[in-house]
Every structure is written in C-alpha cells, then in structure tokens.
Amino acid sequence: MKDSELTQLLQAYDSLAASADEAYQKMCADYPGEVLCKQGCDDCCHAVFGLFLVEAAYLQNHFAELPGKEKAEIILRCAQADREIAALQKRLRDDEDQGKTPDADPLATGRVRCPLLDEEKRCALYKQRPVTCRIYGVPTRIQGKARVCGLSGFKAGKNYPAFDFDAVYRDLYQMSLELVEKEGGQDPERAGLLISVSKALTTPLEGLIHETLE
16 A cells, blocks of 8 residues: 555544544533543453454554554553453354353453553543544444443433444455455455454554554
C-alpha cells in the first residue's frame, strides 16, 4: 500500500472516531447526571476487547511516535497482558474440554490491564484511543442488545438513546477489508479479525495481515 493510500484510510478512521466523540459529548450534555466518567476512572481500561485491522494500523502509526522509554515500558505491559489473556483463553478451553458450561465467558468478564494504561492511570495514546474506549460509559447497542458501563448512572428499565456499535463495526470491517486488499492479503476474512491491543502494538501490520497468529 502506498503511504498516501494508508494516510487516506487512517483519515477516514479519524472521521469515524470523531463521530463517536460527538455522540459521546451529546450524551454527556443530555445526561450529565448519568455519564459519570472522569479522569482517574480506569474501569474500561481493564476490559478485554479486540481491534479491527484498521484500528491496529492507526494505533501502530501513533505508537511509533512515542518516546523510546515510554514505548519500552508499554511493550513490557504488552507481554503481561498477553500472558493474562492466554490464561483466560486456557481456562475457556479447559472448561470446554471438560464439558463445563461456565456462568460467564472468561474473556468477557476477565480483567486485563490495557498496556497503554500507565502508573498514573493515564492512557499513553488517549487522543488516538479506539472507538470502543471513546464511547464507553454511555448506552450502546451491539447485535440488538443494549449495554452500558455498570459504574454509570444509567438505570435499568429506563429508555435512553444508544450508540449504534453495529454500524461502526460495519465501517471498521470495510476499512479493514480495504487495508487487506491494498496490502496484498490473500485472505479477506482477515478483515474481520479482532486483535488485542498488545498484539496490535507488537506485531507488524504485515504480520497481522499475512501470518498465522497464535
């Protein structure tokens, strides 16, 4: 992919992220007593979630601009996050092998610190954080189901407008598919691949597109 093509794709992602910011700010204005996010609250920074390829490319692009010492510290936290995620995956496989039906998916309920979260509870790439992070704290709709942060003031049983994550996911998939095609990827299903933040920061984009990840 030409640098100009990647820049154009990342600019499209920037626009998508900006629309998420606008939706979040509107919810803050409309429901100031319910949106309780504040500096120092890092609940969402310990949730396990995946990034689309275009999001991984975006993070990599800005991660490269950080000072060397800060990057080294983040890489160490990536290794720790990888170990913790692997342990959650093993627990899930063990339950399946033993025919157990867990009360909840370990990956959905597991608490793993995002490697971008520093010791002062600040995100090293806050301005470039994924869309999932930008919209956390307000009601969302994913596959027809409403979800919201349990620490917010939104009350069960009441109706609130919800951010349509399904539409965002479709856009992220299309951007990722374009990235795969322009990078010469042979497997279009890679566009739907969800990658942890730690893998996104430590695996070259070519590897995410072309190589088999364990």
